[in-house]
Amino acid sequence: MSKHGFYLFIIILFAGCASLTSPNGGPKDKEPPMLLTSSPKNNQTHVTATTITLTFDEPIKLNNPREEILISPSPGKGVEYKAKGNTVVIASKKPWKDSTTYNIQFRDGIQDLTEGNAPPDLNLSFSTGDYVDSMYVTGNVTDILKARRLEKIIVGLYDRPAYNPSNTNGFNIFNDTAAYITKTNKKGAFRFNNIRKGTYSIYAFDDKNKNLKVESNTERYGFRASPIQLTRPADSISIGLFMVDTRKLKITSIRNIGHLTRVRFSKLLDEYEIKPDSNITHSFGDQNNEINIWNPEETGDTIRFTLSAKDSVSTKIDTAIYITRSNVKAPRDGLKWDLGKPVIEAETGTFSTTISFNKPIQYINPDSLYLTIDTIATIPLTSKNLAPLPKSNNLSITTNLDLKYFQTKKEPTIRLIAGKQFVISIDSDTTRRTSTSIPITWTEDTGIIHIQTETRETHYIVQLLDRQGKLIASTTNTPRFTFRNVTPQDYQIRMIVDINKNGRWDNGVIATNTEPEPVYYYRTPKNSTYFTMRANWENGPLILKF
Template sequence: MTLYKNLHWFIYILFFFSCARQSAPTGGPKDTIPPRLVRVVPADQSINFKGKSLELTFSEMINLANPKEQIIIAPTIGKTYNVEARNNKVVLDFETTLKDSTTYTFNFRDAVQDVTEKNPARNLRIAVSTGSYIDSMSVEGIAFDILEQKALKDITVAVQPYNDTFSILKHPATFITKTDEDGIFQIQNLKPGLYNIYAIADQNKNLIVDSKSEQYGFKRDSFLLDQNIKDILLGLVKLDTRQLKITSARPYNTYFNIRASKNLKSFSLSAIDGSDVYFSYGADQSNILVYNTLQNKDSTQIKLHLEDSIQNKIDTALYVKFNKREVEPEKFTAKVDKAEVLADKGIFRATFSFSKPLKEIDFDSLRFSIDTSHVITFNQNDVIYDEPTKKLTLSKKFDKNFYQVVEEPTPVQPNIPDTTKSDKPEKPNIENEFYIGKAAFISVELDSSNQTKQSISPSRYEDMGVIIVETKQSPDNTIIQLVDNQGNIIESTIKKSYSFEDLQPSTYQLRIILDRNGNGVWDAGNYIRKEEPEEIFYWEDENGQREIKLKANFEIGPLLITY
């Protein structure tokens, strides 16, 4: 009886919570109209603002999506504010007092959404001033990946009033924004003055460049903002500016392991006593392995030179010491990465990668057989070997007439049974076989490669294509590169015009590098030295497409790259 008497209280509670919950109504057409700003207090473009909050009223019920990430306040006040949605309102409360005589902008981006279909309010941006006027200068441009030349979205772009002690590696900026889907950014309501600008793929959201893991770009020179500036280009690249150090040097397994604090551009080492030392990169280019090839001793002193991509260098001496205990060496492997035969030019090429540095090559165990009568052999002059990377190129020019078969007309013979044939099957000709015999390659630890055979179909002119490229004449040094769709460099030249020949049918791209220092390679810049990355430009057709679809027996070009 008591239960029935009090049942109405439970019904009231349920009714209350169902009314309070903001949810999408069911049924009806899909809502595609975003929330519309009806009123804001203080009003947009207000001056002499001394309040502690901002209140926005919308045309419908709204929710907030990741507000502390989506809402950008410039100049920044960090996270010292609270923001919440209340029915059809957004209220932003400041925990600290805003600076005097300063114009603040509040860019809500996609933070404010309706409760039905999560349509974000469009172009929701408010500016107020704590002084007697609204600052009106603006800066805009595009942030992009400098290697791929593609626009980057959601990149943090920062503008900082000039200060000769400010560092993007240590300090957060004052004015920030983020790029849109097309990589476009705009920072408005700035005071006239001298500024620096940079951009970060700010993964940890601390507004400071972490050069170990984040892409970033910068303009070397400050700029005077006395009128609106457009078309600023910020090319981003990942470039580690940390100090170069040796972080460890110790014996491991059958080698001595030297580890640096970052990837190296190059290194060299040699034994001070003149002993033969074998070495290579390890799992990555921050890791150097020195192998034990010493006779009757377990240590030696070496001279070591390290250099990173921003010209930091280390020259030092180390004692290399090896384990005395018996350790089973790691397995030695020899892999053919690519092998090709250009029949009409008489060229054989093959590239190898090894798991350990090489000590010896048995050239008697390497041959390419066109047929049983024409066998290509190799010697030391046909080899280019890079010890740090354990990569080997085998290249040989031979008589192209080996592939020129003259077919004689076959005379018509009467149909008489041939009684001279043996029942024993004929031994087939060996055709286009690359043979690598057992122990063709011997590693520094004296283990050997396995025997392998590979059939290589010869390529002829009609199987391949040519791409011809030209650049406009310029006093700048230029590097022309042909790359595949994964960005791998197929071939590179420093000529103003060039024919890329003997290309397999595929899709390619062409780009040029403005080689400022004339060293023949692309340099990624150096923030410490205020050096911007060298500029890169891609060839594009009249529709803005970069892909060059090369077919067999086609010659494309000349293609003109402009910049």
């Protein structure tokens, strides 16, 4: 081989090994790619070509383009995305609609090849008609009960009013797709660009199955009841998401098993009523989608009664139910119970707990239930201290102890004693003796929170929540209130406007175009919904404006 042939072989060898890769070493590339040219150009009119080409100042790559790149109005599923070198090509298999403005939000769908930097706020608009629509809509999406901004939530604009019983021609978010689609960013904010003038309904949902429609039993959603009149841009629209099952309420099964009848429903119930119920014991099952009915011992006949049930979106069932004792010998669970988490407040001497059972109780013997203090004093509990909770197998216990027990130098040892045969269940089984110690909440180990409301609302609920969202305490329609014996940890304060005056928060009902009851959170001077309480702290008054 000649010298020239050898050099040529080396050149070909190295040229063949060359490929487009990230360079090793050197400073980190922090600059996002810059768009140099696009076809069509931004805000171009009379566009007919179904291929869009974008050229950048550096090699780029695609990042999940079908999820990240949003074309609105949607041209359908027949869109292909390709990246090669510095160029991205988007091709629609279907022609664009006549006289329509399209907007493309690229989000994180295009990134540089080396570090994955995405061009910020990259948008492209064009029109197939004589002009480019100029209306826009901005806002944010939150989890309504947690005050948390939500990312990657679908927000849709529909150019018809929402469906309700008096407007059967309206759109249905469970069946229809929107005219315009966008997604929230990492801060929960959204923006629609280049929307034509008109009247729209707006809604948002967590599209887990990516079909651009709401699955009400698995996906959170929210909406605004009032339509948006786009004669000028609309700013700062807030949408709160909530979870509610809007499927039709129905009975899925009725099983007579020995002395027990189980009525199961297609979803959770909000409440139910049985008429007549004077001779029938009944309660919710382990979950609120089941009602357990114990058939009376004294009759072997079939019993007819009326069952009314309602779910959280006020869908109702009124039906006749027949129950009878069957010959099937179902295994009976033994009586189980839990003494709950009893607590005593030293400042007031208040004792409270809730005992839960796995079946209804037909007899309670208060004489077998009492408190002991240092094994010296015995505090009996009477029927006045006991309150069975309706339609559940729970028993609430409260009493007030003499404050002298908490004024000694030594902390008293207090126990709750449930003696043998404290209760007898519907199956005639009973309890064995059990006991539990009761922690004492001392003022010096806890804090105090003073609140003051400033609102025009006349019916509202103020709730104290821990960091996990658990309800600690609440008050209703109280301009000034003090939360006492607050244990050291982080808290939130939530305000609910109780529009229907039922003492609880109610979710929205899309079928009647009724929004959920408004929810607000107290925010600190640093704009956080959380604040810290320590032992022996007194906080407030915290001003709650809503």
